[in-house]
Amino acid sequence: MALEIERKFLVINDKWKDSVVSEAVIKQGYLATTDHATVRVRVDGDEANINIKGRTVGISRREYEYPIPLEEAEELLDHLVSGAAIDKVRYKVRCGDHIWDLDLFHGANQGLVMAEVELSRVDERFVMPEWAGEEVSGDTRYYNANLVKHPFREW
Numbered sequence: 253m254a255l256e257i258e259r260k261f262l263v264i265n266d267k268w269k270d271s272v273v274s275e276a277v278i279k280q281g282y283l284a285t286t287d288h289a290t291v292r293v294r295v296d297g298d299e300a301n302i303n304i305k306g307r308t309v310g311i312s313r314r315e316y317e318y319p320i321p322l323e324e325a326e327e328l329l330d331h332l333v334s335g336a337a338i339d340k341v342r343y344k345v346r347c348g349d350h351i352w353d354l355d356l357f358h359g360a361n362q363g364l365v366m367a368e369v370e371l372s373r374v375d376e377r378f379v380m381p382e383w384a385g386e387e388v389s390g391d392t393r394y395y396n397a398n399l400v401k402h403p404f405r406e407w
Contacts (some may be wrong), residue, residue, distance in 0.1 A: 256305070256315040257374055260394060263365040264385035268354055273344040278355075281333025282397050290397045293320070293328045296342075300325030311374060311389050335400035336360055348379030360403030366394060 280294035283302075292303045300322045306314035329337055339358040344351050345367070354367040366388070369378055388394040393402065 254315050254317075255312055257312045257371045257376075258368045259311055259371065259378075259387060259389045260366055260368045261384040262386045262388055263354060263367050263383055265383050268343070268345045268352075268367070268381065268383040271346045273346055273351060275341055275343045278340050278342050279329060279337050280396065281329045281337040282335065282400055283328065283332055285334070285397045285400075292397070293325050293333065295322065295325050295329065298322060308395075311371075333400075336403070338396050338399060345381075347381040350378050352381070357399075357404065360405055361399050362405055364394075364399075364404040 276297050278294060278296050280292055282290055282292050284291040288307055290305050292305070294301055294303060299319065301317050301319050302325075303315065303317045305316075336359065338361065340355045340361070341358070343354040343356070345354045346352075347369075350369050352367045352369045355365070357364040357366075367381075367384060371378065392398055393407070
């Protein structure tokens with residue numbers, strides 16, 4: 253079983269830009285969303301995957317991810333996702349011993365900037381970046397699957 257443990261924070265300034273390791277354009281959509289699981293397809297540059305995530309409990313959830321052909325992912329995004337796709341640029345940003353994922357959202361979620369750090373244990377310590385603000389790990393409005401249904405610009 254794969255277990256994802258992550259904490260999410262809103263980004264409050266641009267000081268992260270000095271620590272960028274890489275960036276990628278991401279487009280993702282949801283094939284299914286239930287109370288128990290989500291099934292997502294994502295195109296990340298010239299790679300694609302399908303991802304199944306279980307219900308979040310605290311800051312943890314089961315996660316399974318599999319590569320799929322890029323052409324099939326694009327077809328799924330064009331024809332089978334529910335709601336609008338999520339468009340964002342993901343920056344890998346170093347802070348302390350961790351590499352954070354920092355997402356700059358576009359489209360219907362324009363204006364949202366959020367960062368997350370993946371941990372190996374729920375109680376793992378990490379350096380809090382000066383660009384990280386309010387923690388939103390438990391706020392379901394910020395789950396990508398919910399941003400498809402209720403985009404940030406409509407709040």
